[in-house]
Amino acid sequence: MTKYLSCLLFLFLFQFAHAQSQSPDQFLGYPLGTKFTYHHQIVGYIRALEKQNPDRVKIIQYGTTNEGRPLITAFISSAENISRLESIRTNHLKSIKMLEGKPDGTVPPIVWLSYNVHGNEAVSANSSMKVAYELLNKDNALTQGILKNTVVIIDPCENPDGYDRYTQWYNRYQNATPDVTTYALEHDEPWPGGRFNHYLFDLNRDWAWQTQKETKARIALYNQWMPHLHADFHEMGANRSYYFPPAAKPFHKDITAWQREFNELVGENCRRYFDKNNWAYFTRYNYDLFYPSYGDTWPTFNGAIGITYEQAGGGQSGLAIDRKREKDTLTLVSRIDHHYATSLATLESVASRQERIIKEFIRFHEDAATNPAGTFKTYVVKTKGNEERVRAFTEWLSNQGFQYGQAGKSLATKGTELTTLSDQSVKIESNDLLISAYQPKSNLIKVLFETKPVLEDSVTYDLTSWGVSYLFGLKAYGLKEKLTSVAYQPTAIENKIPDATPYAYLARWSDVEDVVFLSELLKRNMLVRSSNVPFEMEKMNFDAGTLVITKKGNNEKDFDTVVTALATKHHVQLIPVKTGFVTTGQDFGSEFVPVLKSPKIVTVGGPGVSATSFGSVWHYFEQQINYPMTVVDPSRLASLPWAEIDVLILPDGRYSGILSDKVLDQLQAWVRNGGKIIAMEKSTESFAGKSGFGLTKKNTDKGKEGDVFKKYGDQERVETSDSSPGSMYNVTFDRTHPISFGLKPEYYMLVRDAYDTEYLKEGWNVGYLTEKAYMAGFVGQKMTGKLKNTLIMGVQPIGRGSVVYMMDDPLFRGMLYDGKILFSNAVFR
Template sequence: MLRVIRIILFLTITHQTFAQTSSPEQFLGYPLGAKFTFHSQIIDYFRLVQSQNPGQMKLVQYGSTNEGRPLMLAFISSAENISKLETIRTNHLKSIGMLEGKPDASVPPIVWLSYNVHGNESVSANVSMQVIFELLNKQNALTQDFLKNMVILIDPCINPDGYERYTQWYNRVQNAIPDATPFGLEHDEPWPGGRFNHYLFDLNRDWAWQTQKETRERIVVYNQWMPHFHADFHEMGPSRSYYFPPAAKPYHKDITAWQRQFNNLIGEYCRKYFDKNNWAYFTRYNYDLFYPSYGDTWPTMNGAIGVTYEQGGGGRAGLGIERKDENDTLTLKNRIDHHYATSLATLEAVLSQKEKVVSEFIKFHADAATAPAGVFKSYIVKTKGSEERVRYFAEWLGRQGITFGVAGKSISTRGTDLVNVSEEALKIESNDLLISAYQPKSNLLRVLFEPRPVLEDSVTYDVTSWGLGYIFGLKAYGVKEKLVPAAYQPVKVENTPSAAPVYAYLARWSEVEDARFLAELLRNRLLVKTSNVPFETDKITFDAGTLVITKKGNERPDFDKVVTAIANKHHVKLTPVATGFVTSGADFGDDHVASMTAPKVVAVSGNGISPTSFGAVWHYFEQQIQYPLTIVDGSRLASLPWNEIDVLILPDGRYSDLLGDKQLDALQSWIRNGGRLIAMERATDAFIGKGAFALSRKTSDKKKDENPLRKYADQEREEAGETSPGSMFMVNMDATHPLAFGCSKEYVTLVRDAYERDYLKDGWNVGYLAENNYRAGFVGAKMAGKLKNTLIFGVQELGRGKVIYMMDDPVFRSMLYNGQVLFSNAVFR
């Protein structure tokens, strides 16, 4: 109520006196930087500023978070530009070929400033208030020049849920006089921290994959505006100074000479502010421009100048923290000043090259549409047998703003397999997806499809391979010919209740949507069976894993109607059969056709658990397959009611303090009685050599090429030799095991670590790396040997239950389509 009164008071004063824009301090009642401002107050301030400057600012809500907080975007420019904002937008899109027609006027540079993608890097949202105030400060000649010559978009907080998680916590625990002691409570943020969104995803890694609600809603607006420049504001550890461009190597090879040149120019304008104030900074280190799913690289692949700014601070810094190495105390006010300076430097740099910023952007997209770079002029995705997966992929392409169609006719040609990177004869069918490289987003298309990105430097920040054939498990080809696509129409699945007597409905198992279908059937208390062997009926063959929904056990008058309605909802094609007899394989009453019950699933969270690993599991259940998940804190493992649990998931984490001998004994007893344990990545450490668990560490050759005279300056590069920041490996899969059902024959995974697990001597080695399973991405020389002859997915039968060991996270960032199918098997089979 007080907040509403405050807004009304400001509106009244403004209306009566035509006052200048209210400063953040006037609105908040305290100086900016004196405390962390709640998200709702920041949005209220933006609304107030709009009401005071209706001619120069437009504020829109473009979406909302999982917790219901608004996602806002402010448009700031001159009154003339704001009055014709839609005309500027459409002329801009016409100029780059993303709208039909010719522009009837030139457009100013469009600059998008994104604050607080990581919630506990909380200086950003606070500085957004200072930026918007100065932009609309009529007394500031520089910012008025910005508005006259640019359209500026400001997102004050990309991640409101994470920001509010941090801010609420900090404002509760901070001392009346902020305590700068580094080990004080207000510098010790509790699990899971505010960095991530509601589902504990890192939104700065989600620009390309768009698995999260916030990202999808933001990208819709991004594609409507296609800014010439995008700046992403971050924080790093409090002991560090400030990073601004030029970026570190590696640069992706497809970043243009102009984009590289402007990256250097940004640094020049930032240095001007920092040198003047004797502020510490660094450039060309740590923050590269390679992986195309960041807030700087994804915009760059879309033709923008994309940059990252990193301020020392982050969640540990609070309102102030002692830095003995720097002989100072880093305050929130310092951090605001620095981000404010680079915000202005950004706009000054764009202003200095405003005509070229626009003309180079137009050229980028014109070249892409008329003379696309790269050897492939068309991309083919095979459809037959993967119709649902292709539909899912087509929706993803649409979110990217990439145009596509179908071949429309049969074509015989040659193409390069974009998984195995081998050229072969290719028969294109009329319904195969066809994506032409002759389009404005050709550069983004080429980068995302490339199976083996060229890495100019081994020291890199994140994933180094991401080819779409790998990510979506598709048969994808690059073709050197220019092929013209026909209109695409997704295949619509329309099952109808059978008029003839039905013994059972059959549903193939290979897609994520199949898991959603199964989950809803189980939620509706329908009995579902699965054939654990391939079979043939009515001259139709079905793979192992096929769902069998029999009338027996589902005696309800609406059986046919309910099953077909759920199948249609999830795009699942049903095959009705009139008999339980099959011509080959196991009849539907055979022991190989097993019942699938609705499991009670529990996942562990809390201290020691990787927030992102747990978050991916949480997101999988709630958003991917819509199946209930019970979450428990790891400290409760000793007191769980084991008889009520069917599946227990241990996400990646350190369990040494959570799984003592007593807990391991309880786990073993539960498993023997029919429980199913899924242990992921480092969680598997807790079971090596313990009790009846069969997991063991691989014995490796300890001889290393140690050089006692190695150079200190080479240490970072030597450390890189021990890493795989994210590289693609083909996993040898036992396709006959239920854990592998439905996964495509070529199961490719994203390897980020080597756990060196020996093959199970008492169990099933379902997925493993042999001698030559590497496909793409950087793997350090010392790491490479560890990724040979090692277990990736294993299943141990223990009594009536099972232990599923996962040395790779199949739901990592929700990126890998086949990984989600495999995880569904682990949960339900």
């Protein structure tokens, strides 16, 4: 009997424990919002909720960050829905033709709530705990009603590395009682801030391009679930209020009427909460739905309702900050309340239209697969001579979830060349890629392939031109006819050691993997030459930039085995040759075929330097080409051992207090002795007009007077007239200069600023914009003139060294394939 009663007591306590979820306050040991919670504690709390509610919560870890933190999502719903979660997923994908077969069960709306893609917008991750708790709170009739017919996916922190960078700093420097003074140390976040991930990329702008580890992992899971709605929670400046839908113009024209309608509905529900509590807010301003790489737009072009929420606060606000203009104190607690309210308003919106939201989602994908929008029904990408680039491109297509194949046969047809939108005859070869518009994700395909998107309003938040043919440097065509494809078979590359030992191995230079191959050779201290001129030998033509790896000078044991294995590993096709004599061009022993040095590279990173520009360089060396780079603080420049350094990279930034006359004199002496400076974007301004450096600024505004009667109400549009939020230009290059080696005939760049720089009078004007350089995107009237006949890439020889001036960042967001080739040339050649 005693044993029986003990069992009953155990079962009672077990059921009680699992019926009551710990609140965040109980789990953390302090009231939510009274301090910033570390990421591991947030993960611990979500895992505790799963343990306490195993029938209503399922956690999926979808990846890890560069610093090893887990990326998790919590699936929260009714016990019935959680028990058939996999069935819901597969039936959902079948209903939108992303899995074969017909659904055999009902599918509730799937809502994905993402928090803290920007690490120092730290209210979001803290809010996620309250949202998760209340969804599981059995005393909350509203949330229990929602869960009955909804699967909620909560990503409590999209950017754990940036979030913890901010949280650790703030918790270290905050006062015991929060100091609300705006200039207090706890409101002065140090460089680089917590906004970005480990490599200082903006993850909210990476959805379409998927350059970062976190993004790839998240989208892999996203494509397995394809939620009906995705909401992204952010923060903005402390002196603003709260933004929720309706979104601002411009809307991309391919956003459907239903998506616009639901955008309005969500706004109505949010207004109800905010009006009831007398909370300030704004709508239809600033945050548009145009550029396709955000956490609201990328899901939108996948058929979802994509929403952005912006709470006043951000990294400056800490736990509390005085807002004199608003006559209040903004606290973390109030910020959590606001995000919690919009989270519930979002879920209520879905619950109120659950049948319609499912119906419209299915219709979106059915239309995409059977009657795709737009003129083009098939996209053709030329592959010959671009095999490695195409390999990278098909990996990107697969990551997006796109279906593609090869032509399988040759044919001639008519098509539109996408970079110029000119109609041409198209000769399709059997290995060319075909991407059909007749597939569930064709709307996203259309948007990402388009090169001249229609912009309904010039006041926009981000880039106004993209287009994968620009970004990958691939010739692509849009066809009005539907073509069928065969399965894609990537070109296999295998290098074998010839029977007769070759004089040298040649490797063409045109792809990022060629750079990785060179990197490995140089790290092994192998001797590699590069032909600075085109040449012909053994009835084959080779472009300038071709790598020449001779047996002579390389003492590597098993030289042939090592070189061929490395080349195969990196998809590089070697051409073994029997002689160093060329039919035309310069022989391999010529000074025109110099040895490439293994350079010691130093990059400046710290206060004054653009975090994202530095991050692009850092990521390029560590994650893309795997070549060592040393990072130094700007304050160390005056005391570096210059004799040990070969290349100094100055990312974009403000260097006025860094590059003093003394440091510039040091740099100039070092360059004369063989050093190389790569100055990027605004860092070039420190050299303009300085003695010994040949860079000068244009005087384009001299003698011009502004409109003294301009209207105050037009100030935002007046500002846009002197801007380019991100437009596409075709750069003209001196193709004989090593910086241009391996580039495609057209090199496209994303212009975001104009530097009004004169052509170099002494040196090489390697890349520049002509009168006809503009390709696509919005450029303000005043900016247009500044982007004509202006220097983009220049090289100034000084003694035995040089200064490379890059007015544009070729590594911007890791988007431009040819930009990586160009930057590699600047570093290694």
